[in-house]
Amino acid sequence: MIKIVRVRLAKPLLKLSFLGALLAFSTPAAAWWEYGHETVARIALEEASPAARAEVRRMLRQGALLDTPTCPIATVGQAAEWADCVRAMGDRFSYTAPWHYQNVNVCRPFDQSSACANGNCVSAQVERNFRLLKDRALPRRERLQALLFLIHFAGDLHQPLHAGDRGDLGGNRFRAYYSRIQSNLHAIWDGYLAERSISTPPADAHGLLSAFGRDERRGMAQGSVEDWARESWEVSRRFAYGGVLADPCGEVLSEPPVISQEQIRDLIPVVRTQITRGGLRLARLLDEALG
Template sequence: MIRKLSAALLALVAASPAHAYWEYGHQTIAQIAYANVTPRTKAAVRRILATQTLLETPECPAGTIEDASVWADCVKPLKNAASNSRFGYAYSWHYQDADVCAPFDLTPSCKDGNCVSVQIERDVKLLRARATSPKDRVQALVFLIHFVGDLHQPLHAGDRNDKGGNDLKADYGIYGPPKFNLHSIWDGPLAERAISTPPSLVRRYPAAERVRVAKGNVTDWSREGWQVAHTAYAAAIGGDGCGPVPPRATLDEATIEKLTPISREEVRRGGIRLAKLLDEALG
């Protein structure tokens, strides 16, 4: 009985971060951004989010920047009157799985604009345009806040033709099968550990640091995330990110220790870069 209870508790502990974390990650990126935008941008964000009823998604509130950061995931299961997905058209907007074992190229991933980097640029343009309707404006804002977070989860930026690491089963420290794959580890327990490691990432950063981190454009940030994705695979499969893939990868404690600051830096970059885009669009 004790062994069964222990196994059940272990499964719960292993499962919970993977289910819940990327809400934590998106919300943290949004909080960092809000701490680093101008007062004028903060006022614009509050004013636009006050029109959240235009989204017609009462099941998925977006009245605060934290709520807005997870809105795009919250609405995925919503159906229309015909029981069809209301937001199915946006599924491919959350990622761009550029091959980490080939030269960097977004063209295959971004066909017809259906990838995260193109949608980030589109949302900024919609927010800057005076002719954008109030409904399209609030939707562009909540998508932008979420998609910048997605871009800084490296397995949304690159993969090995395995659905962003979802097909690569993996063990995380002492937590083994059947709970994790490489994607869920970076979504969940690894990023949770990274964000909860002190000092807090949510603070106002010096101007020079903000300029340095936010340098470049969305394509530059995509290339950087793609490179981090290669590092993620290399750590999981033993040093060569393009080597043979084992049936199940193992991230031991030493590997987790090395990856934690990398994950932490991606969250920080995401927040500072979201602040830059919000200022450009609204400030």
Template sequence: MRRLLILLAALAGLCGQPAFAWGEYGHRTVAAIAMANISPATRARIRTLLRAEPQLGTPDCPVRSLEDAAVWPDCLRGESWRWAYTFPWHYQNEPVCADFDIKRNCANGNCVTPQIERNRRILATPGLPVGERLMALAFLAHFVGDVHQPLHVGENEDLGGNKVGASYGIAPGRNLHAIWDGALAERAISSAEPPLARRYSPAERAELATGTIEDWARESWQMSRDFLYPTAFGGKVPCGDRNPAAIVWTDEAITAALPLIDRRMEQAGLRLARMLDETLG
């Protein structure tokens, strides 16, 4: 009975939540881009914060690097009884069939955009306990990645594509959200030339490390509205209609999506680097 109750609690914690954004590979890539583009002073302060890892009390979810920190908030799903209150912070439901309104669908700050700013402020406050600031660093690194995943912002009453069954080319048995988090993101990262995790030029950083948190969320919503949903649903978003039970993300769609995903990864990593330099540097 005890094991059943634990299982039910875990399922309850996951109910209604989107899948992990970008998956571990994607989040580590965003953090690696950031680490390659921050200042030496910022890098040194991050390493100092990482020494407080034991204070997190999460031995099953180690945080020994910024890359570890960027996947830590997803690792916490293994202890939903302790961390379930953080799960709504990973996304922000903005219907692609309505106007973008960053405040409309975020009750009491429990969504990704205000949590980016909240954790930035915690990280920027030297007088707070170092363990609390390390936790804020991990949430910040993760949520900047999350807000750049289109289906963690733009959605069509389908839990960000989680309710839409999907085949990835000829591989069945997935859903639309999982395709973007997993196989598609992994292919985009692994096939990128030059590699995404590298030192970018000043001109590249000036082009990509732009905008506000609201701008980042709006970009994801627009990508969902203008590319992702029309591509999935045969050229248009089924506004007012019932979503198809299943779709096929074709080889042509895979090819078209790869450069868009690479750009979102680059933007996320360089914007995170800029934010960390402004906050810690």
């Protein structure tokens, strides 16, 4: 059962025109825009142990080791987005493209292995980079990259359309309207809906955390990576596709569906919960690897 926390709405955010262009070209590897990834990372640092938090900050001061000056890691936001930023560097990091998602069909029984050949999926890379980060015998540069990938992929795993789809590239081929804005399902969950949800008061990392008590947070951090993937897959089926189709596996009509303001209000707590889950679970992984 998906836990839903009801929150008070803010007025819709005004969008700059260039954000519309970003939505039009959204791909399965550009999850949650910068805001979502940064919020997951900030929740994780808030909830991690003091020892793990201090180690993360110490490692982030070693950005020169990466030799990626166009993709700095001087801030938490930059660190959370590094894995997307370096993809623009061409051959050097192009092999990481399939690590950001796993297109597990929501209309069939959950089968993570079907989308994780040779470890090329987000779940496998969360586990792999956790192991690398934990291995203190590895070179500093390799562990630093593992930290940055882990921060980013923990966020990706909790974007439902990175965990489950209908054979439509994570909803990129599913046309839909966000109120009056024509886009696609993936871009709506990555961008407009994510930004609206995180910025709804109480906003940002502290605001999202305030909706859950200490025992609730501890419970949300439990489980395996596969458990988290199955949960995100179910959110994709039930809310991403089920939010625009009476049957999430039913026929897609030629006319793009419209996600109304009323539906948006219902989806906001779902997205806020997913972001919070991602941050709490990342905090647990950081504690186990660095604490």
